[in-house]
Amino acid sequence: MRQPTPLLPWLLILLPATAMVVLVLVLSVQTGWRSAIDYLDIIAELVLLGILLKWVQTASVLKRQQRTYWVFLAGNACLVWLMSLKLVEEVSLYNELWFQIAESLFAIAGVVLLSMGIAAWSRDYQALIDDTEAKKNQYKQLSITDALTGLMNRTAYNQRIEQFVSDQQPYLLMLIDLDHFKQINDRYGHDAGDAALKQVGALLGSNSRNQEDCFRVGGEEFAIVLTQCSLSQAESIAERLRTAIETHAIRWQDAELSCTVSIGLCLSQTGESPQTTYRHADAALYEAKQNGRNRVVVSH
Numbered sequence: 001m002r003q004p005t006p007l008l009p010w011l012l013i014l015l016p017a018t019a020m021v022v023l024v025l026v027l028s029v030q031t032g033w034r035s036a037i038d039y040l041d042i043i044a045e046l047v048l049l050g051i052l053l054k055w056v057q058t059a060s061v062l063k064r065q066q067r068t069y070w071v072f073l074a075g076n077a078c079l080v081w082l083m084s085l086k087l088v089e090e091v092s093l094y095n096e097l098w099f100q101i102a103e104s105l106f107a108i109a110g111v112v113l114l115s116m117g118i119a120a121w122s123r124d125y126q127a128l129i130d131d132t133e134a135k136k137n138q139y140k141q142l143s144i145t146d147a148l149t150g151l152m153n154r155t156a157y158n159q160r161i162e163q164f165v166s167d168q169q170p171y172l173l174m175l176i177d178l179d180h181f182k183q184i185n186d187r188y189g190h191d192a193g194d195a196a197l198k199q200v201g202a203l204l205g206s207n208s209r210n211q212e213d214c215f216r217v218g219g220e221e222f223a224i225v226l227t228q229c230s231l232s233q234a235e236s237i238a239e240r241l242r243t244a245i246e247t248h249a250i251r252w253q254d255a256e257l258s259c260t261v262s263i264g265l266c267l268s269q270t271g272e273s274p275q276t277t278y279r280h281a282d283a284a285l286y287e288a289k290q291n292g293r294n295r296v297v298v299s300h
C-alpha cells in the first residue's frame with residue numbers, strides 16, 4: 001500500500017492558514033481593528049487551531065489505514081479552514097455573506113468528515129484487535145504443534161498432564177517408539193525417515209479416540225494419553241495401534257517401507273508426579289524393546 005508523503009498533509013493545512021494570515025492583514029487595513037476584548041476570541045480560536053494541527057500529527061498513526069487517514073485529514077482541514085475564516089472575521093471585522101456561508105460549509109463538512117473518520121477508525125481498530133487476537137491464537141497453536149507431523153508436541157503434552165494432575169484425574173500413558181528407526185534413516189535417507197514419522201503420526205492420530213490425545217514427544221517417540229478407560233481396554237487399543245502400524249506400508253517415493261513400534265503402557269497413580277508416571281511407561285517401553293520389539297508391555 002502506498003504511504004502518503006508526510007509533507008502533503010501539512011501543506012494542505014498550512015497553505016490555507018498562511019493564506020488566511022495574508023487575508024487578515026489585507027482586510028484589516030481595509031476595515032480597521034476590533035476592540036481589545038475580542039482578542040480573547042482570537043486567542044481561543046488560535047488554541048483550537050493549534051489543537052487541530054496537533055491532530056494532524058496524531059492522525060499520522062493511522063497512515064496504515066489510508067482511507068481513514070485521509071478522511072480524518074480532510075475533516076481536520078475543513079475545521080482549520082473554518083478557524084482561519086473565524087480568525088479573519090474576528091481580526092478584520094470582515095463579515096460578508098459569502099464568508100458566513102463558507103464558514104457554515106466548512107463547519108458541516110468538518111464535523112461530518114471527522115465523524116466518518118471516527119467511525120472508520122473504530123472499525124479499523126476493531127479489525128486490528130481481531131487480527132491480533134487471531135495471530136495470538138495462531139502463534140499459540142504453533143507453539144504446541146509439532147511441525148513435522150502436525151500432532152501436539154511435548155509442550156502440549158506437559159500442559160495436558162499438568163492439567164490431569166491438578167484435576168487429580170487418573171490417566172493412561174502410552175509411549176510408542178519406532179523400532180530400528182535409525183536403519184530407515186541410514187538406508188533411505190533422512191527425508192524417508194521424516195516421511196515415515198509423518199505417516200506413523202497420521203496413523204496414530206487417526207486411530208486415536210481424539211487427535212488431541214496424541215503427541216510427538218521426541219524424535220521417533222510418540223505418546224497417547226487416555227482417560228476414562230481401563231488398563232485392559234488401553235492394552236487392546238495399544239495392540240490395535242501396534243498392528244495397524246505393522247501392517248501399514250510406508251510410502252516413500254517408489255518404495256514401500258515397513259516399520260514396527262514398541263509400546264509401553266502405564267496407569268498413573270493418585271498423587272504420582274508426571275515424571276514418575278512417564279518413567280514407569282518408559283521402563284515398560286524399554287522392556288518391550290529388550291523382549292524383541294514390536295510388542296506392548298504394561299507397567300505393573
Ligand SMILES: Nc1nc2c(ncn2[C@@H]2O[C@H](COP(=O)(O)OP(=O)(O)OP(=O)(O)O)[C@@H](O)[C@H]2O)c(=O)[nH]1
Nearest residue numbers: 177178179180181182183185190191193194219220
Ligand atoms: N528422519 C528423522 N530422524 C530422526 C528425527 N528425530 C530423530 N531421528 C533419528 O531417530 C533415530 C533414533 O535412533 P535410536 O535411538 O538408535 O533408535 P532406533 O534406531 O529406533 O532403535 P530402537 O529404538 O532401539 O529400536 C536417530 O537416528 C535419529 O537421528 C527426525 O525428526 N527425523
